Amino acid sequence: MATIYTYLGPEGTFTEAALLQVADAVQSVRIPAANVNIALEKVRTGEADAAMVPIENSVEGGVSATLDAIATGEPLGIIGEKLVPIRFVLVAKLGLLLEDIKSVSTHSHAWAQCKQWSDRNIPHAEYLPGSSTAAAAVGLLADNCPYDAAICSPLVAEQRGLTVLADDIGDVADAVTRFILVSKPGALPAPTGSDKTTLVVPLPEDHPGALMEILEQFATRGVNLSRIESRPTGQYLGDYFFSIDVDGHLAEERVADAVRGLHRISPQLRFLGSYPRADRRGYSVPRHHQDKAFREAYTWVEGILKGT
Amino acid sequence: MATIYTYLGPEGTFTEAALLQVADAVQSVRIPAANVNIALEKVRTGEADAAMVPIENSVEGGVSATLDAIATGEPLGIIGEKLVPIRFVLVAKLGLLLEDIKSVSTHSHAWAQCKQWSDRNIPHAEYLPGSSTAAAAVGLLADNCPYDAAICSPLVAEQRGLTVLADDIGDVADAVTRFILVSKPGALPAPTGSDKTTLVVPLPEDHPGALMEILEQFATRGVNLSRIESRPTGQYLGDYFFSIDVDGHLAEERVADAVRGLHRISPQLRFLGSYPRADRRGYSVPRHHQDKAFREAYTWVEGILKGT
């Protein structure tokens, strides 16, 4: 039976571009969702097998909606990640030239990321917020569209045959967004030697060293952090959880040991997954943090306890 | 000469409510700005003396636009903070009842924060993104307004005499937003015994212990962190700076010493200000981290170096 995918829609968003990188997604059912929460809910209810949602943007930072949605509610698991270079294009109503553009719509984040280009090239254009880049683009096809142009992905421009007035208009050259593929919790993807593990760690107590205690669990096992984001729990100012990515797979002893250490000091810890890195970048682990060193230590202590 | 204030507008936003808490702001000039960057730019150019902007929301987390805008560009200084309880109201076109509402506009964050109420009370209403809660509310007064209702602050409802269909509709009971008052760098507000210091610390190098080294600078001087936010520098995935609030004033030795330690390991550190806490909450400092202990240590070492 074919896999059913959902993603942060509508069609033509960068998220669909990420999903299309998944091997079997091109031939599969792809259901756009109106927002991240709806996409994840489809997975929780079984309506979809997996959801592709954005988690981190090199310019805008963590995607709060995703970080928060996977940190609470019915547990979910991350089974993969994809990177999509973010290239914006300006599309317009048929027949309009750049100098004719009086108003532009797009998602507010996209608008922010093309600000310098807009100031230079369409300084007098009014901005109308859109619910997504793709929605703004598709809106241009409607009869009574209240704006002249939209900023969107090359994918939707191509899908809908929209006129591209300007290409690659983002202010930051190498902007990239990271997306995660989320399913119900289950067997972990096998370790590949270049993996990532994602955790959600509530700050156990509001004291000066609480965050340091969390970080020490990684440091004493030589586990490298590749991302750390603080997010409010929503309860009161200063009540945080941390969304953390580390290098390595839970099946590697040093990661498992660090996670066990975290579980002791912050038992509400949530394990979100171990999965292959999109960039396939490896990491070197010092001898004393390798599985062999862990197993030897384990065996050695067992031997003493058994009196052998 | 009267102080000229600017703030994240339009009129009637929660930010204006925060500004109105400042002693002389009621009688002063208050210029609304279209976004945080514009507000801060008015201060940088001298068009305004100070700007009130949101920095942190107990539900939504750090306000990225503000965190990023004060972390870069021409230096600015925080001279005060204000807390505003976030209470949302639903306002509508004259004559409409709750059951008549087919479409609602508001800022996307406000929409997210009233999601549960909307699902229960206006489940079929379409959502149209607005550039701010106040803009959405004011839009209702226009002749051809494309939506029926708006979610906004009580302030703008009162200022514009709008019909309130429902009050206190936020999903989280005690939501509160923290705002900062920003001016050009200058003399620091005097220490009050209940102060806060805000810093921007670029992660010096991409290695496992870099964040721990930063935190140790505080820990070894007994300086408590009350907020830490990671933000992308915008350069590439995984390149961060940290926005940090600590308890205490730079005129206190333990804070100055920690800041000096940070400056050594991360010389691009930005000091954003020491200012009175809005909640007036005090903090106890152990004897060995008090100014007296620092001065005694300083004098003692000086004595040895002078051979006395």
Place this chain on the structure above:
Amino acid sequence: MATIYTYLGPEGTFTEAALLQVADAVQSVRIPAANVNIALEKVRTGEADAAMVPIENSVEGGVSATLDAIATGEPLGIIGEKLVPIRFVLVAKLGLLLEDIKSVSTHSHAWAQCKQWSDRNIPHAEYLPGSSTAAAAVGLLADNCPYDAAICSPLVAEQRGLTVLADDIGDVADAVTRFILVSKPGALPAPTGSDKTTLVVPLPEDHPGALMEILEQFATRGVNLSRIESRPTGQYLGDYFFSIDVDGHLAEERVADAVRGLHRISPQLRFLGSYPRADRRGYSVPRHHQDKAFREAYTWVEGILKGT
């Protein structure tokens, strides 16, 4: 078959006093040994079942001979400890009064510990080093003994019927020496809830943080150090090992986990034993460092790895 004990002799030393605290030692064979190495060698060869030797003195510090002898060579295990209050007496040849004493012999450590008393009461007496306090005392019974008096334990004075000219002459009121009972490695004594674990940890590398890395293994598991002694390896200046006592038994998870951590960073680590504390003092372990927390963390991670 009765246990055969050896101890740092000769008869009448404080070490024999420690051995006599062991339940079955009074009726057992007790073989005095000329020095710590010989006593331990008797255990290694099987000539004796266990040896009592001093390890730490509250005035003089660690007993280097013992620390070094158990840290190298054929492995041994500590199975118990005893505390002996150190009370010195001055014994003399028959018929002599305090004012007649022209020369005194004793072990150099005992001489050091009675220095103030000697300076006040027998200021002109010459000091002759003795190989032990008991040997010096017993020497007085020989015909041609070259000294008039000896400083020794009350035990030997009583055993040999020597004339005590002055009692309790030590300079420090509550001096106490700690002794350990050493046997071949085997089954550990059962945990009692008030135990001690002794380790020998070579400094893994000569770098600034090496000792800190060792201490962190304990700190991150809430394991308290009750003794730490640096000892040279004898190879070159600055090449150390550390002799460490911690609160707790290897059968307690937090101790086992810390020991495993140490084994990874310093594989030449030597485990010397877990045994009941002589002072029966308990220790409180925070919830997150208790066995239950370790087991829950272990089970939790196993569950994830099995995909359940």
Place this chain on the structure above:
Amino acid sequence: MATIYTYLGPEGTFTEAALLQVADAVQSVRIPAANVNIALEKVRTGEADAAMVPIENSVEGGVSATLDAIATGEPLGIIGEKLVPIRFVLVAKLGLLLEDIKSVSTHSHAWAQCKQWSDRNIPHAEYLPGSSTAAAAVGLLADNCPYDAAICSPLVAEQRGLTVLADDIGDVADAVTRFILVSKPGALPAPTGSDKTTLVVPLPEDHPGALMEILEQFATRGVNLSRIESRPTGQYLGDYFFSIDVDGHLAEERVADAVRGLHRISPQLRFLGSYPRADRRGYSVPRHHQDKAFREAYTWVEGILKGT
């Protein structure tokens, strides 16, 4: 006026050999002292200008008498250090051959260090403790000397024209002892770029992390420890102070800053001196721990506090 030196005597000890390395000591008055305390007391009373005493032996470890004597009482300052290779010789009464030796005297530490040689070459010789290697050697010249041979330094053998039966008989090839030159506290020797600083740090409180807090003061400033010795305060078991050598001079900012930090957490800290290293070995200091980084940080914070 010529400098008056004292040293741990008698004449011909390794300590005198260390003293003779001091430039002007050969022509100066050199007063042997019976023990370390007496030598240091001569400095305290002004009877001598400086005292040479042993502090650390690569085989035997720290010299407790010295560590304790400089850690308490009227303050003293270390102004230099010397290294002496430890080479032992066996000297005997005139006319005796190796096979004639029935008894040997020497200091107990020297005996311990030549144990393997003695077991192989004079297995049946009785050992008589001596108060020093030199005293044992000189004793051979007395008419009624009760022993046949002595283990001593080449220096005393040469000074007294004693017959050397065996040379270089120590069990460890490259044994070396470190000696310190101690005077009254005063102006510190000028920094040379290869210096050492010696500190005495009482453990502030008996809690798990107390030693770590001390070490962190060094670690956060990049100050390397080259020696750490625990010593009992003599009060009760487990009450320690630490004798610590670090790389660098108090006139270097990172050392001064670490010492200030220590003074805050352990105000009874004793500074014993900054002086040139005997081995002239240099040390590299990372940019962010160099004086320049400290001064820049200091200036930067001052600028903010002055509002400039």
